[in-house]
Amino acid sequence: MWALSGNALSNDPTDDPSAATAPGAGRRALVLVENLSVPFDRRVWQECRTLHAAGWEVHVICPRGAKRDTEPEAVIEGIRIHRYPLRAATGGPAGYLREYGAALWHTARLARKVGPVDVVHACNPPDLLFLPALWLKRRGARFVFDQHDLVPELYLSRFGRGKDLLYRAVCALERRTYRAADIVIATNESYRDVALSRGGKKPDAVFVVRSAPDTERFHPVPPEPELKHGKPHLLCYLGVMGPQDGVDYALRALAHLKDELGRTDWHAVFVGSGDAYEAMVELTRQLGLDDHVEFTGRIPDADLVRHLSTADVCLSPDPCNPLNDVSTMNKVLEYMVMGRPIVSFDLKEARVSAGDAAVYAPDDDESAFARHIVRLLDDPEERSRMGKSGQERINGPLSWRNSQRALLAAYTAAVRHRPPVATARKRRGAARHDR
Numbered sequence: 248m249w250a251l252s253g254n255a256l257s258n259d260p261t262d263d264p265s266a267a268t269a270p271g272a273g274r275r276a277l278v279l280v281e282n283l284s285v286p287f288d289r290r291v292w293q294e295c296r297t298l299h300a301a302g303w304e305v306h307v308i309c310p311r312g313a314k315r316d317t318e319p320e321a322v323i324e325g326i327r328i329h330r331y332p333l334r335a336a337t338g339g340p341a342g343y344l345r346e347y348g349a350a351l352w353h354t355a356r357l358a359r360k361v362g363p364v365d366v367v368h369a370c371n372p373p374d375l376l377f378l379p380a381l382w383l384k385r386r387g388a389r390f391v392f393d394q395h396d397l398v399p400e401l402y403l404s405r406f407g408r409g410k411d412l413l414y415r416a417v418c419a420l421e422r423r424t425y426r427a428a429d430i431v432i433a434t435n436e437s438y439r440d441v442a443l444s445r446g447g448k449k450p451d452a453v454f455v456v457r458s459a460p461d462t463e464r465f466h467p468v469p470p471e472p473e474l475k476h477g478k479p480h481l482l483c484y485l486g487v488m489g490p491q492d493g494v495d496y497a498l499r500a501l502a503h504l505k506d507e508l509g510r511t512d513w514h515a516v517f518v519g520s521g522d523a524y525e526a527m528v529e530l531t532r533q534l535g536l537d538d539h540v541e542f543t544g545r546i547p548d549a550d551l552v553r554h555l556s557t558a559d560v561c562l563s564p565d566p567c568n569p570l571n572d573v574s575t576m577n578k579v580l581e582y583m584v585m586g587r588p589i590v591s592f593d594l595k596e597a598r599v600s601a602g603d604a605a606v607y608a609p610d611d612d613e614s615a616f617a618r619h620i621v622r623l624l625d626d627p628e629e630r631s632r633m634g635k636s637g638q639e640r641i642n643g644p645l646s647w648r649n650s651q652r653a654l655l656a657a658y659t660a661a662v663r664h665r666p667p668v669a670t671a672r673k674r675r676g677a678a679r680h681d682r
Contacts, residue, residue: 272302488521583637604637
C-alpha cells in the first residue's frame, strides 16, 4: 500500500527526474508545526523538500527559534516558511494553556494569510492542531495528521501522574484528531497499530513514513582525537534532554563505569538541550563526573558530525516507559548513519531500528548499561562490525527513499479525485464572470 508508481526517489528529492510530472503539480500544502522551528525540525524539513520536489507548493507555519530560524518569514529551497513568536510553557498547566493558546491564534492568523490549500498537514504534539485543520477542511482542504508522538503515552511517561483528568483530556484530543484526519502518517508500525486500533482508522488511510537522516548531507567525516580530551575513548549522547529521555540513566551508568568498574579511560559529550538540561548538569556534579562529562547544548550540524564521527560508542538511554517502548528515536538513526555502535535499553522499537547495530541492557539496568559500554570499548572489531551493520540498515530498509515513497503515496490518497484548489478557484471565478 505504500508503493508509488514511477522512478525510485533519491535521498535528495531535488534529484528526482519525475518531479515535474508528479501528482503534486499545481497543488498547495500547508504544514503546521508547534513544538519546533523549521528547518530545524529535520523530519518536517525532509518532508517539505520531498513534497516540493514532487511539484507541491509548500507553506509551513511554525514557531520562531531562539538562536536559529528567527526570521518571521523565509523562503528556503522554494519552501515558504511563516514563523510566529512563542514562549515555551513554564509553571504547569497554566503555562501550557498560554503556550498552546498563543500557538493556535498565530497559526489561524497565518493560515488565513496563506489562503486555500489542497492539504493541511499537522504535526503533533500537541493534539490541538486539528482545530485550524477543521477550519481549512471546511474550505476544501484534506487533513493529513502526522503523528510524531503518542501524546497520552507522552503524558504518562513525562509527568507520572497516572490516568488523571488531564490524561483523559489528552486522550479526548487525540480521538478528535483521529476523527478529523483524512489520512494518518505514522512514524513506525507501533504507531500505525495505535491509529488502527485506538484511532479507528481504516488500513488504507494510515501510512508509515519513518524518520531517517539525509545521508547526502549527514555523513561521517575524519575523526578528531582532540575531542576526546586526552582520553582513549569518546562516548556521545545526542538528543533532547527532557524528563522522559533518560539522560539521568546515562549519567548514573557512567558513574557505575567510573566508580564500580574502575574505568576512567573515556570522555563523554552530551549534545542537545531541553527542560531537564540544568538538572542534568547538576546531577553530573553530584555524581562526581565533572572531569569526564561535557554538555555542549545545541550545536551546529557540522560540530555534531565532528563529535559523532569521533565517538567510539553512542548512548541511547531512553528508559522503558509507555512512550519510549513504541517510539523511534531519531538519535539512534543518526548514530547508525554515522557508523557508530550503540548501547540502548531493550525497547521494542529500538530493536526494530538498530537491530545488530546496538547492544541492549535489560529492564532499565544502569549497571548492565555500563557493562555493555565496557564490552564495546574493549572490542574495536565488534564496534566496527556494529557500525557497518547500522549503515547498511540506514542505506537499505530504513532509508529515506522508502519514506519518500510512502509520504507521496499518502498525499496521493488524500487528494485523489479532487481538483487542485487553484483549478477550483478558476472555475468559481469563471462561473461568477458568466453570471
